[in-house]
Structure formats: structure tokens, C-alpha cells
Amino acid sequence: MGGLFTTLSFLTTTGFESSGWEDARAWAGLGTPGLILSGLAIIGGGIATTAGGVRLLRVYALIRHGERELDLLLYPSSVGGGGQAARRLRRKGAFVAWIFFMLFAISIAVVMVAISYTGLDFDPAMIFTIAALSNTGPLTAVAGDFPLAWGDLSTAAKAILAGAMVLGRLETLAIIALFNPELWRK
Structure with missing residues (x-):
């Protein structure tokens, strides 16, 4: 039950850890499940929220598109059903x-490179970047081999990650629309 709670917690980007999480990790044989929890934080977030991550609805749209493409491989002459909304x-x-x-992947790369210049190694840089862009702060305490502390970062790294948190909260597409006058209403 602790594994399910922790999984759903990171999928919704709240980042709470169950007291039974250590038992679930031992049972599953996971040493450090940082990659799994980071992936959950990336795709997580509620459908109607501005929380970080790629969002479940967008992942759903990509899965549905992938299913249709696989159907076309098996049945090239098939006609996609489901009505106008599904199409x-x-x-x-x-x-x-x-x-x-x-855009989210490029944001991860840019923020990682920027905070790597402040002296962080690859693993901590990746964990801090994903935690900042997905607004899942507790990820830093459980994703690595040892807990990472936000307070131990340099001022430059904190400033970069604060900008990443704003970028993750507002979404990249909204920021692009903000700076693109052609999309504004007249």
C-alpha cells in the first residue's frame, strides 16, 4: 500500500512519501527508484491544474495517437472511428x-546545462532540474542515492532553479504565447 500511495503522490506531483515506502522498495528490490519517481513527476500533474509535468491528458493524447499508428501498421486501409472528437x-x-x-525536454536540457555550470554533477543536476520544472520539491529527498538539500545550492543555482520553477508552473506554451504578439487579441 505504501508503494501505491507514493506512486500516486509523485504522479500527482505532490511528492509525499508513505511510511511504508521503504518496505515496498525492499520488497520490489529497488535500490534507489529515482528514475521511476522522476518519470512519474514528469508525466504527472492533474488534468485541470497548472502543476508541473507533461500532464496526464497530453500523455493520453500521445498514447491514443500511438495506438492509431500501430493500427495503421497492421491494417493500412483501416478507417479510424470514434467520431469527430476522437479524430x-x-x-x-x-x-x-x-x-x-x-519543449519540456529542451527545458530540462537547458536548465541542466545551466546548473551544471554552477558545479553540480550530472545526477544531482538532473534531480534538481526535474524537481524544479515539475514543481515536485520532495523528489530531491528520495530520488538520489542520498537526500539532496535545496539549501546547499549556490545562489546562482537557486536563481536558475527558481526560474525553472516559474517556467514549470506557467508552462512553456503559455510563455511563448505571452511573448508572441500575433497570438494576442486585438
């Missing part, structure tokens, strides 16, 4: 979800 989700929804996913 729109598979076309435009998957396209926008893919663009957002790529």
Missing part, C-alpha cells in the same frame, strides 16, 4: 502534446 484528439491533440513534450 481531432488524434490529430491536433497529439501534435500539440508532442510539441509541448519536446
Whole structure:
């Protein structure tokens, strides 16, 4: 039960850890489940929230698009059903979800490179970056071999990660729309 609670907690980007998490890790044979928890924080967040991560609805759109593409491999002449809403989700929804996913991946790379210049090694830089962009602060305490403390960071790293937290909260597409006057209403 502790594993389920912790998994759902990181999937919703709250980052709470169950008291039974250590038992679940020992039972599953996981030493440090940092990659799993980081992945959950990346795809997590509620559908109607501005929490960090790629968002469940966008992951759903990509999965549905992938299912349709696999169907086309098996049955090239098939006609996709599901009505107009399903076709729109598979076309435009998957396209926008893919663009957002790529912007999120580029954001991870840029923030990682920036805080690596402040002297952090690869693993702590990745954990701090994902925790900042997905707004899942407790990830730093459980994802690595040892707990990472936000207070131990340099001022420059804290400033970069604070900017990443704002970027993760507002979403990259919203910031692009903010700075693109062609999208403003007149």
C-alpha cells in the first residue's frame, strides 16, 4: 500500500512519501527508484491544474495517437472511428502534446546545462532540474542515492532553479504565447 500511495503522490506531483515506502522498495528490490519517481513527476500533474509535468491528458493524447499508428501498421486501409472528437484528439491533440513534450525536454536540457555550470554533477543536476520544472520539491529527498538539500545550492543555482520553477508552473506554451504578439487579441 505504501508503494501505491507514493506512486500516486509523485504522479500527482505532490511528492509525499508513505511510511511504508521503504518496505515496498525492499520488497520490489529497488535500490534507489529515482528514475521511476522522476518519470512519474514528469508525466504527472492533474488534468485541470497548472502543476508541473507533461500532464496526464497530453500523455493520453500521445498514447491514443500511438495506438492509431500501430493500427495503421497492421491494417493500412483501416478507417479510424470514434467520431469527430476522437479524430481531432488524434490529430491536433497529439501534435500539440508532442510539441509541448519536446519543449519540456529542451527545458530540462537547458536548465541542466545551466546548473551544471554552477558545479553540480550530472545526477544531482538532473534531480534538481526535474524537481524544479515539475514543481515536485520532495523528489530531491528520495530520488538520489542520498537526500539532496535545496539549501546547499549556490545562489546562482537557486536563481536558475527558481526560474525553472516559474517556467514549470506557467508552462512553456503559455510563455511563448505571452511573448508572441500575433497570438494576442486585438
